[in-house]
Structure formats: C-alpha cells, structure tokens
Amino acid sequence: MSYDIKRSVSLYSYQDEYYDGKLDLEGCLRETAKTGATGVELLAEQMIRRFPLPIETQEFRDQWFGWLKKYNLEPSCYDAFLENKIYDNRTLSLGEQINMMKRDIRLASMLGFKNLRTLVSTPMDVIEGSLDYAAEMDVKIGLEVHAPFSLNSGWADGYMEMIHKTGTKHFGFIPDMGIFCRNIPDVLRDKARRQGASEECIKIVDDSYAQRLEKGFVKIKYDLNLGKANMEYRMANGMKEMMDAVEKAGGGPADKAYAGASFTYSWSEPQDLIDNIDYIFHTHAKFYNVHEDYVETAVAIPEVVEAFKKAGYKGFLSSEYEGGEHLRDVGVDSIEQVRRHQEAMRRAIEG
Amino acid sequence: MSYDIKRSVSLYSYQDEYYDGKLDLEGCLRETAKTGATGVELLAEQMIRRFPLPIETQEFRDQWFGWLKKYNLEPSCYDAFLENKIYDNRTLSLGEQINMMKRDIRLASMLGFKNLRTLVSTPMDVIEGSLDYAAEMDVKIGLEVHAPFSLNSGWADGYMEMIHKTGTKHFGFIPDMGIFCRNIPDVLRDKARRQGASEECIKIVDDSYAQRLEKGFVKIKYDLNLGKANMEYRMANGMKEMMDAVEKAGGGPADKAYAGASFTYSWSEPQDLIDNIDYIFHTHAKFYNVHEDYVETAVAIPEVVEAFKKAGYKGFLSSEYEGGEHLRDVGVDSIEQVRRHQEAMRRAIEG
Amino acid sequence: MAGRQIYNPDGFKNVEENGKITGYQFQFKAQYYRGFTLSIVRDIQVNVDGEDAAREDIRFTVNGETFTLEEMRTVVDSDYRWEFGDYATVTVQKEGGLAKGAHHIKAMQIIAPSYMPFQTEALCEADFEIA
Amino acid sequence: MAGRQIYNPDGFKNVEENGKITGYQFQFKAQYYRGFTLSIVRDIQVNVDGEDAAREDIRFTVNGETFTLEEMRTVVDSDYRWEFGDYATVTVQKEGGLAKGAHHIKAMQIIAPSYMPFQTEALCEADFEIA
C-alpha cells in the first residue's frame, strides 16, 4: 500500500523547558522545525495564556500563521481537554458538553488544524452530538487510544458501531504509541532505583509485565466511570498477585510506586493498526527515552512504523515525549530527546 | 440654550405584549416606529434568546441593522445588567466585573449603540476600570439615576468626583423620570383598592408622600450594600411613622403593600437636570399611566421637558412604561400607553 | 382576580418512564422581565394540594436539558437560560404522580438578580386538571 | 534530591497591611502540564514548620486578583487561570506572620482535571528563609 508518513512534534514534548521559561511558544516551534519535522501538534491550554481569548483575535492568529510559515510547519493536531467537571457540584449536561466540544472544534479550525484529539473520558454521546459541526468545520475528531486502552477491543467496538451508524467521516482514532511498549521504560526503572527500590522487586514487576505481554493483556472495558474501569483492568491483568509478591519481598514506597506505574504501559499488536487504518488519521508517537544510538527504551518503533507502511497510512507520527517526568531530579533535555526521536522515526520511515 | 430633544422608546415598555407572545422583537420595533419615535432602547437580555450569542453573529447583526433601516430607528441606549452575583457563592472579583462590563460595551457597540445604561448597583471601581475601553469603543456609560437616587446628592457627588479625577468623556448619568413624581401613580392606588386597601390608609400614604415632597426628600447615601442604603433612606423619610399610622388605622396586606411601594417613587427638582446637563446624554422617560387627554398620572412631564429645553439637552427622551405591572389583573395595553406617552412628549417638546 | 398567564394550561400532566408514572409536570414563565442564567434561580418551591415537594425531587428543564436545582447553581451556558416569556418545564418526582381530576398548585419562583438588594419571590397559583 | 523549581525562591515573605504583619506569602507553579481554570483547584493545603494553615486563612492570587479557595470553585474567567509555568501567589493569613529565619514548607496542590479518574495531589516541599 502506498503510504505518506510525515513527522510532527507535539509541543507537549517541550513542557519542562516551557515550565522553566527556557522556551516560549515560538521557541517550541523553532525547535520543532530544527528536527526536520514538518508538523506541529498543539495543546492550546498549555502554551496560550488566557485561553481561549487570544485565539479569537486576529492578532494572535496572524502571529500563529506567521510562525508556521516562518518555520515551515503544518498544524497536525489540536489537543483538546473536555473540562466537563469544570464545576465541582456536577458534570456538565450533554448539551453543555457538546457546546464545549464545538468550541474546541472552532478554535482548532481557526488555527488551521484539521484534526482534534479528544480523550477517552469524552462520553460517546458528546462526540456523536458534535459530528455534524465537525463535518461543517471539516475537523476530524480523533479519540486518543492511550494505554490501557487498545484498538480491536470491546471498548473500541462501541466507537466503531457509532462510526457505522452515523456514517461519519469526521471521527476516528488517534493511537498513542504507548500501547506498543515491549517493556517498562528504563527511565521509570532508574528513577525507582534512585528512590530506593530493590532489584528483587523491580524484577517481580518487570517479569509481571513480560507475562502480560506473552499471555496478551486482558483488555479494558468501556465504562463512563474510568476509575472503576481502570481498577477492573488492573485486577484482570494480575495486579493483585504482583503487588502481593512485591509486599512479600519487602517492597517499600518506591517499589510499590514502580509496580503501580507499570500498568500505565501496555502492549498491543501493531496488526491492530493495519486492521483499523481506515479510521486512523493521526498518531501520537509517544516515547520515553531514546538513547544515543537512536533506540527507544520501550516503544517498538520499527515494528509500528512497519505496520503503518504496510497499512498505507497517510498522516503524521507526532513525537510525544513523556520521559521528562522521570528525570526531573537529575535533569531533563527534551530538545535532545525529541531530536533523537525524530531521527529514529526518520530512519524507520525511510529505511 | 439650543436643544435637540429626540424621542425614543425603550422596548422594556412592551414587556407584557412580548411575554404574551403578541409581539416579538421586530414587532416591538414596528410599534416604536408607529409612535413617531426615532430612537430605540434595547434590553438585550430581555428580547434576544441565547444572549449574548446571536449578537456575535453577522446574521443577527445584519437582521438588526436591516430592521433599524426599515423602521427608521436609531439605537439610543443599550441597557446592561451587571450579573456580578451570577454564582451564589460570591460576588465576582473586580477584574471579572470589569470583563463583564467590557463585554456589554462591546455588545452595545456591535449593535450600533453609543450609550450603555448601567445600574446603581454597579460598583464605582468597575465603572472606572472600564472607562478606557468605553473610550476605545466610543460607548458612553450612563449610570441610571433611578428612584430613590437623585442628582445633586452626596451619592451623585462621588461619581462627579470620579468624572473630574479621570477627565473621562465616557461616563455620565441617565436620569429616570421616576425621580420627578408629584404623587404616587393612580394605577398603583387603584390596584391597592382592588386588593382591598381602605381609603383611610390610602390617604395616610398619599399624605405622607405629599409631606416628603414639601419638606424635600432626605437623599439616599452611597453604599455598596443597597439593602442597607435603601432601608436607611426609608427610615430617614418617615417610613416608620407612616407604617405605624397605617397599622393603627387597621391596615391589611393591601394597605401595607401600597405603603411600602410608595417609596419607590420620589420627587427631585427638575433644576437638577440643568445643573448636571453636561453629564446627561440619555434619559429614561419613565411613566405609569397616560390618560386619554395625554396627561400622565405622576411624572411631571411638562416641567421636566421645560428644564431639558432650558439646559440645551441634546439627546433622547426614551419612553419607559412601568404601569403594566399594576394592571395585569385587569388588562394591559402597552402599545396604546406608549403611543399616548410619545404624543405627550411630542407636545411638551414642540409646545 | 385573573392575571396574565403564568402556567401553560396544557402543561399539567403525569410523567411516565418505562411504563410507570414517576411524577408530575407543569410549565410556567418566569415572573421577571428579563432572560437570565439558571445560576440565579435560588429555589423553585412547589406545593400541590397542600403538600410541599422536596427540593431534591424537583427537576427543571429548558431547551431540552434537565437540571436539579443544585446543578443549576453553576449553569451559565447561553443555551440554557430561562428566557423571558418562555415556559420552563418543572417535573416533580413522585411515585404514581397525581390522581386524575382537579388540583391546586402554589409554586414559588425565587430568583436573585444581582442588582436587587433582595431576591424576588413570586407566588404562582392555579387550579388544574390531570386528565 | 533536587527537582525542578516549584517555589519562587524570592517569593517567601511576610505580608504587611497598615503597618501590621497580617500573614505570609509564597509563590509556586502548578504541578500539572496545562493551564486551567481555578474552579478545578480542589484545595491548597499549607503546612509550615509542622503547623497546618486553616483553609479559610488561605488566599490565592493570579494575574492581580485574589480569591479564597471557596470563591475559586466558580472562577472560570480566562484572565484568572493558573497558567502553565506561571507562579500563583498564596497568602496565608496569620497575625504576626512568620519569624525571621529558616522555615520548612509542605504544601499540597489538589487539582481535579475532568478527564482524570482521581484528583492529582502534588506535595511541594522546600526550605526557605524569612529575611
């Protein structure tokens, strides 16, 4: 299948530098362009103060499009956050949530984005109620498939039903490559060690992950109560047994934290991408630590890119660096990490 | 002094017909034009559903300006309501209130209004914080001087100070002619009778009003706590004595209601208009019941118009009918009332 | 003494869900001259035939969306205002609803526009029939 | 083990009003990767030198406007967000403030982004000096 795989950077990747005041929004675009990426993914609420007001001004939009031109970047995806519990006394009604989604679709459109990322917590009927507007604005709503969720599951089937029922061309999936982790990232493990975790407990957790990978993860179910769905998923995947073993091995807080965190990574088959390619128009290229030799610690980049090629994927792979949180005590360099990741992807795409 | 006194109708006047579905927004404009008035005053929150969203659309604005052209009407004043207690857990902060005021200034401007009515409850620092924006949008903020408030008072002095301090040309007063009532309106009295008030009690209340008028009303003071300011004002103007007399005369609910309501009308000297004319750019021509002979029951229209002429007033007198609430049990005809009032004003202006 | 219409005469009915009568419903207009956000509705008190409804049993519907009185405290969306001159639908959860025949309602609208020193309290009374 | 900067090192001070010291103040950044409305801040808990501050004594300032934690529950204005990477100022009302010299703060940021199953709780510790 002929493919057209392009490279993007999600500015989420530069959060530590932005937080420290080392990069501003334009600086992030500049660094993105330096990697050779041609696309940029934006979390408007992260790097635009007084959100959403500036986006409503001609001044800001002119500045934004000026930067895109200057740095030769295409808007690849707008990451929205549906703040449907914005007040603590209730969840917003369906109508209010749809209004919020429409607002995000409109903002995305004003900044030139054709894709909008929505999170797993977005109720299906909110998405369904926004499809007409999405079509009107020609913005595709992409449900991010993020660990512990996966394609080819009961959870995803519900959404597939909605796609078939409505016939929409403006809803699909945005896989986050964190669902293709062969093992727990080394940065998490090394942090656990710095915090005092024992090698014995670390091995228990790593072995447990390897078992899940071999057996195949029991998939998470659709439930608006995400806390409940998450807990059932963990239990179904042997969390109790693993925690008991860690306890028995005398595990302390660092060991237990490592054990708990291990469930935020998962493995699913890259074949899932091929099976669902008709509904995938953007991808979060999640990564945790790319070494000097351009090998990433956990995400199976070569296999995933191979599957995208085989499927004939036409879209961006958008670097999403999430290793920094495990390095804040020893020093984060997102710029270098993203550079390496973009090179790793370039090699896989062009190789 | 050369004057230029024009006639406007506040669509507030048609509230009963709108409530009953007999008139819609366009219908109100049509009736306004029939009276010969050339100006229209709008309460956007009253007659525009989904406020403020339609005003933000080209479609609505085109329709609005189309109507103004069709009915030969000029936008005279936009009546805002500062909902600064929109949440029950607090009063909005100063910054939020200023944002709300600026929103209203912007909305007024988008509909072609040069004047915005703000209520006595608007804190002075909210007005002050909005003056630059008002100047930028060329919209004048008018503080409505509504009974029991009055010009030439300690209350008004505070605002005069702000005008002098800031040098602003975009803040002033909008007198409501309910501050020029020679007596309590007959529609209120007749309603009290229908509700069972005794002639004896009615006389006590009417005499009490006449005394206040003769002595001169003790003026209300500036206090952000309007309930407190109001109560002190009533006490200072003999409310206790009047209520005691009504009690002693065996007054029931209807008598007491009439007594309490009498304090919502007041008399001040039309000379106050002349003294403050530099700061008056719009006027609410409040009225309660214009008889077939074009004489209004309470508001001293001829004297007030005379004062405006003497002062060289350049602006609208905007009919604001507030008699309907006392006639709902027997039938309201706002259209006829406004027609009569416009004719009464025309005679006073041209006579 | 008649007044202007407050209640929708065709709005009084029992409410059915899944074959069971779960409550009764009526529609009325706000006794205030402006549209406003639901967040300034302090209370809707309902008394039918001398019996007070509990605040928690009351549901309020405008423009197709339904809220409890507690939820309304933070409803400021432009699509869900109590518009001037428009009916809002009030549903009172009550197993079995109201008996067929004549009833009397006294409902109080308690609204707190920010500029008023005191909240408004409008008592709305009517006789009605459940068919 | 050092981490990234959370507190503004120059932000610790006593607060004076009308010649009296009424409390102490610090500034810190949100431990979350996005700007958000104050309405999702469930709590800011402050403990200095082992002493918990009372919730009612806490004031929170962003962009020049100050709120109590209770007021923040309905603050959704775009001008008053806790922006990513920006300091918010926390003032704790305390007669006399803090003594000159060294102190230790443990403050907890409890934030509830809607998409998360559970609220985030970030413990922020630091040693500081009152000059």
Ligand SMILES: [Mn+2]
């Ligand atoms: Mn992602």
Ligand SMILES: [Mn+2]
């Ligand atoms: Mn008025």
